[in-house]
Amino acid sequence: MAKGGKVGMREVSERAGVAISTVSHVLNGTAPISDEVRERVLSAAREIGYLARRSARASVNAVNRVLLAVPEDALPDSDVNLVSWTILNALTRDCEMRGVRLVPHTLRRADSVDRVDAAARAAKADGIIVINDDRSALLDAIGRSGMPAVLINGEDPNMHIDSVTPGNRFAALKATRVIMDRGHRRIVHLTWAGRKTVERRLDGFLDAFRDRGLPLSDAIVVRAEGFEPQHGEEALTAWLEAHPDRDGATALFCAADNLAFGAMRALKRAGLSVPDDLSVMGFDGVALGELHSPPLTTVSIPLEQFGRAALDLLEARAKSGQMPRAAHRLELGCDVILRESVAAPASQPSQIV
Incomplete structure (x- = not known):
C-alpha cells in the first residue's frame, strides 16, 4: 500500500504482477489484453480500493460545491442524533473523496423557505443537499429554484x-413479519407524528397484519410526542398505566431506536422484563442498540450509503442541464439485526401490580 493509504496504478501493478502500462490498458481499454490478465488486474484494483476511488473521481465534474441544509435540531452531536451524525460523517467523507466542498446551512423553522435557494446562490453552490427536513413548502421552494x-x-x-x-x-x-414469526400476534407500534418517513413505517407495520390475514385490532398504535428516548419512555409509561395487562400485547415495535431505548427504561421501571414480558424491536440500527441490556433487535438502515447515493443523483441532475429529467426517489434496502430483545411470547402476559 502506498504511503498515507493512497493507491494508484503502481500499487495495482504490484499486486497483479503486471506492468503499469498493462494496468493502464486494462482500465482505459486502450489495447487488447487477455481475459486472464484483465481479470487479474481488475481483481487487484478492486481489492485495494482503486476502482472505487477512480470511479468516484471520474463521476464528479459538474458538482464542486454543495449547500448542506440541516435542521437545527439535528446538529447537536449527542446520543439522540446518532442517525443524523452517521449520515453527516459519511457524507463528509464521500465529499472529501470526490473533491466536493460542503457549505453548511442551518434550517430554522422560523425562516422563509426561500432562504435556502438564496443561501445556495450566495455560496455559489452547484447544488443543494437537504437532510431530514421534508416539509412540503420547503421542498416546493427548492424545486422552483431550478437548482439541482x-x-x-x-x-x-x-x-x-x-x-x-x-x-x-x-x-x-419485514420487521413486523420477523416479530410475527416468533409467535407474536398482538403487537404495539410506538411512533411519533410529523415525519413522512415515519408514517411509512406505520404503513409497513399495518401491511404485515393484512399480509398475514390478522385483524388490525391486534395492531396497537401508540404515539409519542417526539423521537427522543424520553418521549418513548413517557409515552409507554402512560400506556402501561392505562393498560396494566398491556392489552394482551406481547411485543413492541418502535419506529426509532431512540424510542426503543426510552421504552425499555419504562418497562424496567414498571418491573417488566425484556423479552420475557414484552419483546422489543427498534428501527435505525445505531451502535448504542448493541450495548443495551438486553441488546436491541433492530432494523439496520444503510446510513453510510446515503451520501454517496445523493452525490450520484446530484451529479446526474447537474449534468442533465435543461433536459427533462423526472425526479428520482431512491429507496435503500434495510436488514433486520436479530438480538436478544425479541423472543417467543410467554403463554400469558403478566399484569403490572
Whole structure:
C-alpha cells in the first residue's frame, strides 16, 4: 500500500504482477489484453480500493460545491442524533473523496423557505443537499429554484426534487413479519407524528397484519410526542398505566431506536422484563442498540450509503442541464439485526401490580 493509504496504478501493478502500462490498458481499454490478465488486474484494483476511488473521481465534474441544509435540531452531536451524525460523517467523507466542498446551512423553522435557494446562490453552490427536513413548502421552494437538489432521509410527496431514503415501508413490513414469526400476534407500534418517513413505517407495520390475514385490532398504535428516548419512555409509561395487562400485547415495535431505548427504561421501571414480558424491536440500527441490556433487535438502515447515493443523483441532475429529467426517489434496502430483545411470547402476559 502506498504511503498515507493512497493507491494508484503502481500499487495495482504490484499486486497483479503486471506492468503499469498493462494496468493502464486494462482500465482505459486502450489495447487488447487477455481475459486472464484483465481479470487479474481488475481483481487487484478492486481489492485495494482503486476502482472505487477512480470511479468516484471520474463521476464528479459538474458538482464542486454543495449547500448542506440541516435542521437545527439535528446538529447537536449527542446520543439522540446518532442517525443524523452517521449520515453527516459519511457524507463528509464521500465529499472529501470526490473533491466536493460542503457549505453548511442551518434550517430554522422560523425562516422563509426561500432562504435556502438564496443561501445556495450566495455560496455559489452547484447544488443543494437537504437532510431530514421534508416539509412540503420547503421542498416546493427548492424545486422552483431550478437548482439541482437531493433530499436525504426524507420524502418529497410532490416529487419536485430527488431523494434518498430507507425503504421504510418494506423494512417495517419485514420487521413486523420477523416479530410475527416468533409467535407474536398482538403487537404495539410506538411512533411519533410529523415525519413522512415515519408514517411509512406505520404503513409497513399495518401491511404485515393484512399480509398475514390478522385483524388490525391486534395492531396497537401508540404515539409519542417526539423521537427522543424520553418521549418513548413517557409515552409507554402512560400506556402501561392505562393498560396494566398491556392489552394482551406481547411485543413492541418502535419506529426509532431512540424510542426503543426510552421504552425499555419504562418497562424496567414498571418491573417488566425484556423479552420475557414484552419483546422489543427498534428501527435505525445505531451502535448504542448493541450495548443495551438486553441488546436491541433492530432494523439496520444503510446510513453510510446515503451520501454517496445523493452525490450520484446530484451529479446526474447537474449534468442533465435543461433536459427533462423526472425526479428520482431512491429507496435503500434495510436488514433486520436479530438480538436478544425479541423472543417467543410467554403463554400469558403478566399484569403490572
